[in-house]
Each structure stands twice: as C-alpha cells, then as structure tokens.
Amino acid sequence: METVTLTIKKAPTLYLEAEIISPDGLAGKTADQIRALPVHMGNEEFTLGEFFDLAGAPGATAEETKVVVTGDLSRVKYLGMKMSGGEMVIESDADMYVGAWMSGGTLTAKGNVDSFAGIGMKGGLLEINGNAGNYTGSAYRGDWRGMQGGKIHVKGNVRSDTGYFMNGGEIVIDGDADVHVGTHAEGGKIVIKGNAKSRLGGQMVEGTIILLGTVDVMMPGFKYVRDEEVDVDGKNMLMSLYVGDLGERHRKRKGEPIYGKLYIRKAAPAAAESREVRLARAREARKARFASPEETASA
C-alpha cells in the first residue's frame, strides 16, 4: 500500500469542500494531477494544491492507497466522501460529512468530527476517536434510505439524530448520545455504551438499539417484554428488552409483528439511583415553587 500525505497549508477563509480527498479521488494520479484537482470554497473553485502540500504518492487503485490528511482541518468538509476502499487517516478535527456515503475501506478520524459523518454509508469502517456531531450515520435530508451497511465507531460522544432512518450496518458509541437515536430506523444496530437522553428509538420500525447506560426519558411507544442476555463485546449482559415503536406500522412474520428492539442494561445501580435522585430533586423544586411563604418559614 502506498501512502500519500496532504498537509493543509492555508486556512480556508470560508469552508473548503474537498470530497476529492479520498483513496478513490487520489489513486492512480501523479503529484501534479493531484495538486490540480478541484476543491470548492463558497461559489468558487480552487485547486487542491492551493490549500495542501503533498508528500508521498497514491497507489494505482483505491485499495492500494492510504491517504493521510494533517494540519488544521476544522474548516474542511467531505473528507473521505464516497470512499470505496483503501485507508484514510484524518490526523485532527474535521468539519462535516466525514466518510459520507462511504462504501468500503477504513477511515480513521483521530479528532472530533462535525455533523453528518458517515451518512448514507454502505460499507467499510469509519472510526472516530473524538466526538461526532449531529446526524452521525443518518440519511441525507429528506431521504428514507439511511445507513445501509458498514460500521461506525465513535469513541467519544455523539450529538443528536444518530442513525436517523438507519436500514443496516452498525454504530457503536463509547460515550453518550444526545436525543433522537435510531429515529425511523428500519434495520441495523446501534450500541450506546454511555447514557442516552430522550426519544430513543422514536418511530423505529425495525432494528436494534442497545443501551448500557441510562436513558433520561423513555419513549411511550415502547413496551417491556422480558429480560434477555445480550452479548456485548463478548460479554453477556442482562438486559431488559422493550419493543416498539408501537405507534408505527410493523410488517408481520408468521402472523407476528416485527418490532424495533430496545435493550436497556438491567438495573445498573448508579443509573437507578441517579434517576431517583433526579426525580426527588424535581419533586422538591416543584414543592418549593408552589409552597406558601409561611410553609417555607415553618419548614
């Protein structure tokens, strides 16, 4: 495998759209050809060479190419978009659409990435060492065909709307997830090792969500079925299985409806306590708001 390294040398004044930076975009090209490739900023077109220094060389095909991107990439969008093979490493934070619509290969983002990472993903591995923004592994705006395959692993936290309209593949979040996970999902699997907020699996039709931490507010459209042992990273964990979203249509197999599955780790003591503590605090606050001055004085 040949390695080509791109180092950003000039901070974009706006945001740079560089979907050409991927093993597919660079494979088989000479250094001069790579420098001449188009990137966009605002409504203008520039060359890759105007923004990046180049070292090394790509392989003949995407599979034989490793792309390393370094420097401050916090204003660069679409890195690794539509990559189908090979390897790519983003050494620092990157902006939106990292690995969007990728179908193969391995893409590692060592820092944080902004929203829409891995949307419409079909295959390959997208690894994000930091945090990810909103709509990780989701569908493009308006589309009902979200992530179809492959795997996204976020080692930090994700913001909202992860796995929106997910149809297949797997998303693993080591940290916490903000609201709306697996909304409208019709397949695939999402594992949240930290905590979740609310609207977990809202309007989910099929697919699986596994939550090891706590959930702030459960969706009313899920009902408890039974406890089950679930294998997570080779460890069997006792989990409560809820099915839903009961407000959605569900296809049937042998007369039985197929539901979305939501597994929540059973009786994590800290979680139970924190929920109790939170509820108690809420009750106190409510009481205080409605309490008369005399009562407050006497208490």
Place this chain on the structure above:
Amino acid sequence: MAEYLIRNGFVFDPVSGVNGDRKDIAVKDGKIVESVSPSAKVFDAAGKTVMAGAVEIHAHIAGPKVNEGRNYRPEDKLFNAASGVGGMRTTGGFSIPTTFKTGYNYAKMGYTTAIEAAMPPLYARHVHEEIRDTPIIDEGALPVFGNNWFVLEYLKNRELENTAAYISWLLRASKGYGVKVVNPGGTEAWGWGLNCLTVNDPVPYFDITPAQIVRGLIEANEYLGLPHSMHIHANNLGNPGNYTTTLDTFRLAEGFKANNRFGREQTMHHTHVQFHSYGGDTWGNFESKSDEIIDYVNTHPNLTIDTGNVTLDETTTMTADGPFEHHLTELNHLKWANVDVELETAAGIVPYVYSPDIKVCAIQWAIGLELGLLAKDPMRCFITTDHPNAGPFTRYPRIIKWLMSKEAREERLNTFKHAEKVIGATLLHGIDREITFYELAQMTRAGPAKALGLKDVYGGLAPGMEADIAVYDINPESPFTPDQLEEAFSAAALVIKTGLPVVENGVVINNGNKRTLWVDAKVNENPQVMRDVEEKFLKYYSVTLNNYEVQGHHYIPNPYAIQVDATQ
C-alpha cells in the same frame, strides 16, 4: 429580425404532410416562411432529422404542489445540482427539477411548448410566478374545475350558462388555458374522508355525480368554444380493475359535438390513460386492459388521450387526486404531503420508486407502451409521463426508443425480474409495431397542438407557423441502434424557439423569450355569477378577490392571450 435557413435535413412534418423528404426550412421574424434572403444564417442539417418543436400536453411543472415536492424532497437534488454557466442559472433536481432546469431540459429535447396540467386557482399566482421563471418554453396552465363548489352547484341545478360564465371568469382571473378535471367529485369527497370510485358515486353534500360533472363541463366547454377540450383525469385512478370506470368516463363524451374555431375535433382529452387501463381485482392478478381501452379510443374520434408512460425511475407523484395519494402512502409507506384548497380542489404528494423488480411496476411500464403502439391514429394519442407521476419528462427519449424499437423494448421486457409473469399479464410481447419518425411527429407535435386548439401555431413547419424547430442528430435513412435514437432525442443538435436559436449541439445557449398562453373567453354579462363570486369570497375564501386575481405584467410579462367570443 434574423433569418435562418435549416438546410437539407430529413423533414418530418405531419402538418404539411412531409414524410422524411430532404427539405430546407426557412425562418424569418420568428415564423416559418417560404424562403429567406441570401444573408440568412445557414444551419447544415444534412443527415439529420428535422421536426417542429414538440408540444407537451400534460405535465406538472409549475405551482404549489410541484414546489412542495421540491421542498420536501431535498434528496431529489442530491448529487445532481449544477452551477450556472454563462447566462444560464443554477439547476438541480431529477423528478422535480428547478424551474430553470425544467425550461432547459425541455428545450434540450426539442420541446418548445408545455401545458401545466393542474393549476389550483387559489394559487394561480404561484403557478404563474414559476411559469415566468421557466425559461424558453411557451406555457399555459389548466385550472382545475371538477371539484369546484361553484361548478358543483351550477351543474347540480343544470345552469349551463352560469357554469360557462364562471369558467370564463375563472380563466381570466387565473390566466388559465382550459378546463381540467381531476377525479371529478372524488377530491371534494376526500374532504369528507370519502372518494368517488365510479362515475355514479354521489358527491357528499352536493348530491351530484361525477358523470353529471363531466357532462356538464364538456357542455360548458363547447358552449364557450374553448381551444382545448375538457381535459380529464378520471375517477378510480391507479386501482386494479379500473378500466371499466375509464370506459364509463369515455362514454360520457358521447353525443357532444366539438364547437370551436380552432380546428379541434375532440370533446374529451383523457390524460395518463396508462393509470386507468388496469384489469384484475387485486395487485396479485393485476393485468393490462389496454386493448379494451384502445379499442374504444380507436373507434371514437371525439376522444384524444395521452399515455402516461412509466419510465421505471424513482420519482415524485403529485396530483389533485387527494384520496389517491393517501392510498399510495398507505401502500409504500413513504412520506405524504396533503393539502385542501378551500372551495376548489386538493392535492397530495408521495415519492414513488417504479422498480423493474416489482411485477406491478413492470406491467404499468408495458401498458403505457401498449397504448402508444395500439393506437391507430397517432394524431389522437400523445406521449406523456404525466411528469413526474409516472416518471420525469426527461425520459421522453427513452420512451421514444421503446416505441420505435421492438428490439429495445424486448430487451427491457425480458430482463425484468418477473419477466414471464409480466409477459403473461400484458400484450406488449406480441406487438411488432414500431412507431415511425412521422408518427412520432404526430404524437409529440401535430397531434397535441391540434388537441390544444393550436394547430395553426405550434407543432408544424408550414409557412406562417411559429418558428419552433428541432433538429436531431440521427439519420432516418441509415442504420442506427436504439441507444443512438435515445441519445439523439436527448440532446437536439439545434433548437429554434420563435425564431431564436436556443440550443446548439445539445447545449442551451439562450434563455429565449418565453410566453404565457391563456384563454380570454368573453361571455355576456352575468350579474348572478358575479354576485355568487362576491358572496363566496366574503363567506368562505381566506383571501379577498383583490388578492386572488392574477394581474397583468408582474405575473405574465409576456402574454399570449387567445380570444374566444361566446357572447352570441
């Protein structure tokens, strides 16, 4: 103004009866002329096909439901947006392209006139704003009448003159071109959670039937002598077994005589007949009934139809047939938009994927082609996709390929996932006919122009007609592959619109000088109808009359008003 000479092409022009002869076409001051001066600019069309600019008789290309489609389907523009080059504008969208892309794409294919098929009168201003922003092509819009409260009341009371006076008033207020009817009575019934699936189902509250609405509107249309006939999308669209409803609808036009000064002969145009030619009673035994439908059409010259060909694409369905769109979203579970337009109509939108792997979609594809191939008179059967309902209009070149090449359609037919079942449920496999260039010019030019009452203006190359001309890079006298045919019709070598070159070598080079067609039908003063209009606006409408009418130059900077006098 400039003079042009298109020299030595193979000309196909049913209007002047020219069938592939090598001829020169001369243009002066925006019109076709007998000859031009030696200073005329010459285009060499040797080895190429020359036809009049094509006429689109039925497409949904402007207005609130098209725009809601664009609005709620951003994914329709994914990976196909392009920035403007030169004087051209940014474009995007596949099944619901931007207004600019709509104009450019029609022009690229050699289409120079188009009719927006369903204008909700209350939103006529929006329709005309989009028409204004659609470059190059001349356009008119058909306001919908089949579920309009005024019409339902007048027709229930058998008030022909009042119906006609109201149509005349609404055409002027909305700057409309003719009388469109969508699911007569059924869309009003949808406001009550119901539908009209036969021509005899009563409309709730109004106590009138679709049959009465259709016959009443044909009568009023001919009373006025409008250039186009009543233009209908019948009840029961899209359902297995609906061909009987279609035949019942056809029969409603029997006994009427076309009355107009435009040379139009039919009294009913039935649109997207593919969606109305279904046998069977479930999706399981769904089959083609195109033979029964086309037998009726072939033997009844008072009728014109367009096909509504399924193109096997992902598209966006949209229609004033509100109950049908609800039915569709229940079938495919994709997102649904729905709106009620006060006293006038309704609309629904649902994305749809016509997959070659789904038997029903493949049968629909075959039915559309059967209609085109079984129609004996190409002057009465026009090619459409009911854009975007059965597919985007940009697929016309592909439909042309399938109609003109048995080889091409057999290849498609035999590679369907359920090919055998599809062949068993359709007639297409047994049809050998290949549409000729001349017939194609009838189905896409002379025919629709005549049905619209525009036979002396568009769709032909006779001296005195508009200089709307398309030249295609295909030689009808040498061998070509089906794909070369599709390619040639996708990107015309030259298109002239009203005497101005707008496309060269498949590239749009000029934004043209588009006009808006509308029909100004004069009737005797009718105080009762004017009182009814005022009263309904006071009582029911959410806007005043002043905010309703489509006024002059802002909405229609370049009008082409067709005068009709029904005062006698």
